[in-house]
Amino acid sequence: MSGGVLSELRSAAVKMEFVKEESEEDISELETWRIKHEEPEPLIIKHEEPEPLIIKHEEQGEFNEGNEENVELSESEKKKHIKTKKKPWSCSQTKQKVLKKRRAKTSFTCTQCGKSFTSKYSLNVHMRVHTGEKPFKCSDCDKRFIYSGDLKTHERIHSGEKLYRCDQCGKSFARKGHLNRHMRVHTGEKPFTCDQCGKSFRQSAHLKDHMMIHTGEKWHTCDQCDKTFLRASDLTKHMIVHTKEKPHSCYLCGKSYSCLQSLKVHQKIHTAVREHVCFECDKTFTLAKYLKQHERIHCGETPYECSHCDKRFSQAAHLKRHERIHTGEKPYKCSHCDKRFSRSGHLKRHERIHTGEKPYKCSHCDKRFCQSGDLKKHERIHTGEKPYHCTACGNRFIQLSALHRHTKNNHSK
Structure with missing residues (x-):
């Protein structure tokens, strides 16, 4: 050789x-x-030079998300990748640098409010807040929403579904936020504190109402009954009592309500499971508070005491209505003659004098009446019922006034 x-x-x-x-x-x-x-030899020279494996694209402007190898590395990193045969993405430090660059270069900013997003899709969804677009529609009531999650939460109103249950008292809620707020009743937590006097509240809305005391903000007074409210919106809701307007209608049965909350409570009759059962009489209720009020009938509980005459009541509303006897308060005013009443039912009955409305019809002779009591007395003419009897002679009468007249004329000393 x-x-x-x-x-x-x-x-x-x-x-x-x-x-x-x-x-x-x-x-x-x-x-x-x-x-x-x-x-x-020329082949060996080509494999000794690793430069072609790493291509620089920084001059091309925006980072290309589809290419994982278009990142410039240091000389030590180049040698490290050649020896291990791993791609640059497999090194955690290098990956973090790449992700940081990507976030900086792919940030999408809202031109309306300046908020930034990592993807164009998130920006497009956010823009609905400014454009008012609501692509998600409720199939039950046609209400529309910006986000699909809000639609899903809303639909629980119709289905009666309550996923979030209090482990303390068993009360259920459709939203997690409502459960969290309710839990403060058990924990005693009051996270909202007044910076003026240090008083704390369970809900931010209660703190906001309280702050009006310090700010001197004017209260809003009803010109019909002189009732005052902290918020103008509350006064607007209250005025419906006087105008008789009922803008909130049930889409299932057509019944209307002046207050949205009253409509929501009513709709549970159609949609919700009546899960609250009275063990004494098997009567069922949609809300736990209604069951609690009902159970007082069986147990005789009367926790609400009148401060004027020591009379007691099973419900707070009944006490409030009773106390008007002592205070003389008559918050319900007739819009026709300025006459005032202590109960809304009395006002409604009185206004029929002005309107001529006669909703109660006799089933025997088609005669109509303004009040149910008048209809009942009239029907006794047809039925022959005489519920009032004289204890002295045993005579019976259709009306109580007739009994009083008989007693006065025949048995008075």
């Missing part, structure tokens, strides 16, 4: 050894190349 050929083989052996040290796994592939080609 000539000296020139021997020298060439030795040189090739040295280069083969260098390649083996750089990458053990690629030696078989490199050796195959060398066996097939008599002059492998």
Whole structure:
């Protein structure tokens, strides 16, 4: 073998050894190349230079999310990736740098309020707040929503579904936020504190009402009954009592209500399971508070005491109505003659004098009456019922006034 050929083989052996040290796994592939080609040196030079594996795209402007290798690395990182045969993304530090660059370059900013988002989709969803677009529609009441999650929560009103249950008292709620707010009743937590006097409240709305005391904000007074309210919106709701307006209608039965909350309570008759059962008489209720009020009939509980005459009541509303006897308060005013009443039912009955409305019809002779009591007395003419009897002589009468007149004329001393 000539000296020139021997020298060439030795040189090739040295280069083969260098390649083996750089990458053990690629030696078989490199050796195959060398066996097939008599002059492998140009091939070895190409594999020694790793630069083509890492392509710089920084000059191209925005980062290309589809290419994982278009990130410039330092010399030490290049060697590290060549030895391990791992892509640049597999190194956590490098990945963090890439993600940071990507966030900076792919930030989508709202031109209306300046809020930024990581994706164009999130920005498009956010823009509905400004445009008023509400693509999600309730199939039961046609109400529309910006977000699908809000629609899902709203639909629980119709289905009666209450996913969130209090583990203290068993009360259920349609929203988690409502449960969290309710739990403060049990924990005693009052996170909303007045910075003026230090008084704390369970709800932010209660703190807001309280702050009016310190700010000197004017109260809103009803010109019909002189009742005052902290908020103008509350006064507006109250005025419906006087105008008789009932803008909130049940889409199932058509019944109307002046207050939205009253409509919501009513709709549970149609949609909600009457899960609250009285064990005394098996009567069912949609709300736990209604069951609690009802149970007082059986147990005789009367927790509400009149401060004027010590009379007691099972419900707070009944006490409030009774106390008007002592205070003389008559909050219900007739819009026709300015006459005032202590009960709304009395006002309604009185106004029929002005309107001529006669909702009570006799089933025997088609005669109509303004009041149910008058209809009842009239029907006794047809039925012959005489519920009032004289204890002295046993005579019976259709009307109580007739009994009083008989007693006065015949049995008075």
